Amino acid sequence: MTTRPTLQLTVDCAEPERLAAFWATALGYHVEPPPAPFATWRAYWLDQGAPEEELGVGDCSDSVVDPDGAGPRIWFQQAPEAKAVKNRLHLDLGVSGGRGVPFATRKERVLAEVARLESAGATRSCLADAEDSGSFSVLMRDPEGNEFCVH
Structure with missing residues (x-):
């Protein structure tokens, strides 16, 4: 039996925390809290062995979730290049x-x-x-x- 995949939207961006805050407001979502017992996502990722230099700045609050659990999780991934052309998906x-x-x-x-x-x-x-x-x-x-x- 095959399992149905979960859906996450991923958005490449320069400032993940800024976009996560905007889209949480726009969609009525919440910035996703870090897993317990961690106070920040940065603390969680460091505990998981992620290199400090890969985490960028801030507390790594870079994803938003639907408070009702109906909509997809959206992750804002830091990318080195700037947006250059029209989105292929919006x-x-x-x-x-x-x-x-x-x-x-x-x-x-x-x-x-x-x-x-x-x-x-x-x-x-x-x-x-x-x-x-x-x-x-x-x-x-x-x-x-x-x-x-x-x-």
């Missing part, structure tokens, strides 16, 4: 309530979420407003420039 955050909700209400909900995410460090990139087709979304970038959509 997250879509659905906050409008879907097509059963009046267009004006969906647009209001999306713009409220966009404002909340901007206050958390995201930037607005592009607006797609097509009332005739019932579509409204905003392309945004997280603090390191990774694209995501709010619809």
Whole structure:
């Protein structure tokens, strides 16, 4: 019998702790606490034999988890190179309530979420407003420039 794989999303980035904090806020996730009895992830990884020079700076709080356990764990992995091109994979955050909700209400909900995410460090990139087709979304970038959509 085969076991079903678990899903973890991994995001290469320059500042893992910063992105983990942003995406925890954006998704309603929590920064993943270190395993007991360790006070920090750094202490845990050092105990496991990870070399100090591989741990970067900070306490290594570089992953976020869904508090309900339904969504995937997201790990922010420090990478030496900067983001250079458009993402091949991006997250879509659905906050409008879907097509059963009046267009004006969906647009209001999306713009409220966009404002909340901007206050958390995201930037607005592009607006797609097509009332005739019932579509409204905003392309945004997280603090390191990774694209995501709010619809």
